[in-house]
Amino acid sequence: MTEIQHSAVLLLSEQFGFDASAWSRNRDNVRVRVDSERVFEVLKCLKTLGGFDMLVDITGVDELEYPNATDRFRVVYCLLNTSTGERLIVLTYVNDPQPTLPSAYPLWKGADWMEREVFDMFGITFTGHPDLRRILMPEEFTEYPLRKDYPLRGRGERHNFPVITRAES
Amino acid sequence: MPFEVSDLSADVDAAAGEYADKEYLWTLNFGPQHPATHTTLRLILTLDGEKVVKAVPDIGYLHSGFEKLAEDLDYNQYVTIVDRMNYLSPLANEIAWHHAVEKLLGIEITPRCKYVRTIIAELMRLHDHLLNTGTSALDLGAFTAFLYFFQQRELIYDISECASGQRFHSSYTRVGGVLFDVTNEWVEKVRSFCRGFRAVHTEVDGLLTRNRIFIDRTKGVGVLSKEDAINFSCTGPVARASGVVRDLRKDEPYLAYPDLDFKVICTTGGDCYARYLVRMHEMLESIKLIEQAVENIPSGPINVDPEGKAVLPNKSNVYQSIEGLIHHFEVIMPNRGFATPTESIYAATESPNGELGFYITADSSSKPYRARCRPPSYIHFAVFPHIIPGHMLSDVVAVLGSLNIIAAELDR
Secondary structure, three states, rough: OOOOOOHHHHHHHHHHHOOHEEEEEEEEEEEEEOOOOOHHHHHHHHHHHHOOEEEEEEEEEEEEOOOOOOOOOOEEEEOOOOOOOOOEEEEEEEEEOOOOEEEOOOOOOHHHHHHHHHHHHHHHEEEOOOOOOOOOOOOEEEEEOOOOOOOOOOOOOOOHOOOOOOOOO | OOOOOOOHHHHHHHHOOOHHOOOEEEEEEEOOOOOOOOOEEEEEEEEEOOOOEEEEEEEEOOOOOOHHHHHOOOOOOOOHOOOOOOOOOOHHHHHHHHHHHHHHHOOOOHHHHOOOOOHHHHHHHHHHHHHHHHHHHHOOHHHHHHHHHHHHHHHHHHHHHHHOOOOOOOOOEEEEEEEEOOOOOOOOOOHHHHHHHHHHHHHHHHOOOOOOOHHHHHHHOOOHHHHHHHHHOOOHHHHHOOOOOOOHHHHOOOOOOHHHOOOOOOOOOOOHHHHHHHHHHHHHHHHHHHHHHHHOOOOOOOOOOOOOOOOOOOHHHHHHHHHHHHHHHHOOOOOOOOOOOOOEEEEEEEEEEEEEEEEEOOEEEOOOOEEEEEEHHHHHHHOHHHOOOEEHHHHHHHHHHHHHHHHHEEEE
């Protein structure tokens, strides 16, 4: 495997001792895999020392049916350095029964709604988030729709929603 | 919907702290059906007289599980769904989606396709900015500008119809190419659109840009500083109006943009007026790009050679030869399709609204394992509750309009 050229390689190896096994790349995407316990420190280091001042996206992937998967949920942080245009993808993995991650809200305010969406869709809780509520699904909804064990057509929620008739209203 | 106003985010609460025990505050439900939201979203506004103290967005009315649907549709089929995300610039979404898929598969599209997609992407930028500046002026009471601009959108619909047979949700792009090659008639339509556009633009520019009422309603309203724009992950015209010099067309060139000459429009105001100016000037840059690209469309095939089995064969082959038909079936039938690497990729394009990215995880089957869309509307709307407190109720529509919130993309 060829050496990965990225400004964060040296930074993270100095600060956290990351070796080449943590890094991978696919075309122009450079990715680093981080333990879920250390993800906040790594993100903080990347923001303050690495210059990654924009959090482009946070998303999740449920790896329940993914080939050769070892963990349940992958959480993906896409970072961007707006002055150099360099991107970095930070991957971390969390598992059942209580998938939990520290919130990135203290670092980037943009994380607010992104984390709410990941919580809404995958049920991953972010500790330290100021307002972790469902955002797209209704408040009464109890399941996490983008998990792979949730069926495409739902579990009948659509037909069992409480209905207020004109007479009751 | 049971909703307590006490469920507010800590940050917004702190700003409203001084009003916490004031009994005269009243609550206004703005939406979900309101002409100025243009789409279905709800704002719970706490007002002190006409002044907004607190705004809590409540979204999800149009949530239809697009990302879940992606897991059940193949890479070509899903284009019909991405169309419906940002329906003001449907083809820009298709281009972003197939840009990501082609990056995943490692397909390099043909030069002709690059130019055609560039022209379409810029037409879609006009499409979006025309409606956005038109309706934000409409919300502020300037009806005429909206009509001038909407008439231009009709012409873009015609161009879209000429290329794909559909005016609105055209589902035009395919993996490795587009549905049909463009014709001379299409090129002529694009040329004639370019000839007429500048006059209309000048006319609307004269109606709005130095209009006393329009400036009073937009200048200094909804100010977003450069640091906040970066911290809130803003991209596109919203970030550029706050002084973030970033445009993926220049920074991470894709399609035919490296060959073409254009400027990135930036300003430092950060208010609604600055966003209006950025969009107005971007339209002129887009027209410049289209004029350059349409005169330089390379000849040659529009689709990548379908021998690679990932690309659909030409339609006339499908209808007129048995080999073409078999090939078509091989690509589209369940359990056939094309192989994908067991990999993930994030790829983004500069959509009219900002960075529209797709994070695709493929699991070697013909359907995406997960297709995450990074929707710029969603990210920009998260800024709204932070910039609106202290403004008048009537400024809510100005800020909403200038952030260009499209609920179908917001909720997906």
